[in-house]
Every structure is written in structure tokens, then in C-alpha cells.
Amino acid sequence: MQPRVGFIGLGEMGKWMALNVAKAGFPLTVYDLRPEPVRELTKQGAVAAASLREVAEKSDYLLLSLPDTEVVEPLLLGEKGLIKDLSSGRIVVDTSTIHYHATLRIEKALRIKGITFIDAPVSGMEARAKEGTLTLMVGGDPEALEKVRPILNAVGNNIVYMGKSGNGQLTKLINQLFLNISAAATAEILPMATKLGLDPEAVYKVVSTGTGRTFAFEFFTPNILENDFTHGYPMIKAYKDMICAAEISAREKIPLPVFAGAMQTYQLALAQGLGHENKGAMIKVWEKALGVEVRKKRPGENR
Secondary structure, eight states, X not given: OOOOEEEEOOXXXXXXXXXXXXXXXXXXXXXXXXXXXXXXXXXXXXXXXXXXXXXXXXXXXXXXXXXXXXXXXXXXXXXXXXXXXXXXXXXXXXXXXXXXXXXXXXXXXXXHTTOEEEEOOEEXXXXXXXHTOEEEEEESOHHHHHHHHHHHTTTEEEEEEEESTTHHHXXXXXXXXXXXXXXXXXXXXXXXXXXXXXXXXXXXXXXXXXXXXXXXXXXHXXXXXXXXXXXXXXXXXXXXXXXXHHHHHHHHTOOOHHHHHHHHHHHHHHHTTOTTSOGGGGHHHHHHHHXXXXXXXXXXXXX
């Protein structure tokens, strides 16, 4: 008999992940505050739950795909948290991206109740969620991972076990820091090149085929040149990773000078009201500071 799966959070990533679990043939119960994705899932055979408690009670394995720590922690441990509704022996798999120390708190609280908590944040954008080709970085009990692996195989094609609880979130953070620092460097260096008289489009052609290439540079620069900052996550949402890294640096007494420089660019961008745009919009900070224009002007735009 297939295990019963619950899925909470049918956002940009979660909707496709849940759809792939349903298509893989697992009995699926879903919950989201928005009715539209729930209706879409029910067309694929999922059952719509009327409450969070119903999802918990109908699930052997519960998957979460939620925005941040401020949603996940109270949902599980709050006054009306699911810790009261989940019975001993259940497994909770959190595919959200949340703070490392919060993950440790949640895992300990659930373990005391006999519930196994696995942190399994994902890497890959919406297209890969739709295709079922995400990368999952997993921390927690290895035996529990093997139990839920068939379900996770419907979500991603690269499941990497990282070790003890929290290590999945820690690995995701490290991955994001490489991306975020590179995005901040792109925002700083392209205006410098322009200030010194180089054509930014020509710089892109060289760097994207040279030793300075990075995923962030190759992803954001074409959109920067077209003055398009709509692709990818809004900067304000990505900023949670920066906060988490700063907290770890402070607690563990680990100096991160390059990260600290990138953090200043993020904060300047957010202070200038750019949080609703993607990370490429950090270029506007240094365009303004250096008095240059890397981006194409839109009709009627003044800078």
C-alpha cells in the first residue's frame, strides 16, 4: 500500500512539486490558503483538505513548501501548531528555505514527540519544479530519508544526503551565498566597466565565455542590459538568506568579509525601494553612485 502524503503550500514551487507527487500515484491530500492551486491539484486526483489539521491526520508523510521561517515554525510549533495533531511515527519533510537554527529547534521539538523532521530545501527555479528535476539537499535521519525517497524522486532528480539535521538548510544557504555574492559583484563591476568606457554588452560576451563566468552573471546580465528585473525571486525574499548568514557569522564567530561587502549592496538596494525587483536590480545602486547607465532606457524613462 502506498503511503498517504500530505502537502502544505502550493505556491510557485509547491504547486508543481505536489502535482508531480500526485502524478506519481501517491494518495495525496493538499492544503493552501488560495483555492486556485487546490482546484488544480484535485483535477489530478488529490484530495482538498478543509484545514491544516485534516492534512496532518490524513498523512503518513507530510511535505511543506512554505515562504519562510516565520510561516513554518508557528505552523508546526505554535499555539495551534501541527505538533499537536501529528501522531508518533509520522515524518515531516520541509522543502521550504528557512533559518538553520530554526530547523534545529523544530527538529528537536518534533523528535521529543516521536515525529521525524527532515530538512530538504530545493534548488532550481519554477521550470525545474514543473519538470520534476529539482535538487534536494537533505538533512536528518537517513532511514527516514529512505522511506520518503520514492516521493522525493517525483520532485527532483538529484537528492543529496548532507548528514545530520540542519545540514540540508545549511547547504542551501551556502549555495545561495555563492549566488547572492556573485549577483552583488555583477552589480558593482558592470558599472565600473561602463564608467571606464567599456561597452557592457561586449563585456558580457567576454565574461560569459571566459574564466570570470558565474551562473549569477550569466542569468542576470542579459536582463540587466534589457532593463528587465522581473525574472526570479524578488530581492526582499532573497534577503532572508543574507540575514541567516549574518546570524550564523555572529553566533559562530566566523568572519565573512566578502559577504559583508555584498550585504551592503543588498541593503542599499532595499533602502532605495528595489526590494520588489530581482537581484539584478542591485545594478541601479552603482549606476547611481557612479553616474553611468548600463541598462537600456525605456521610452519616456528619466534617470
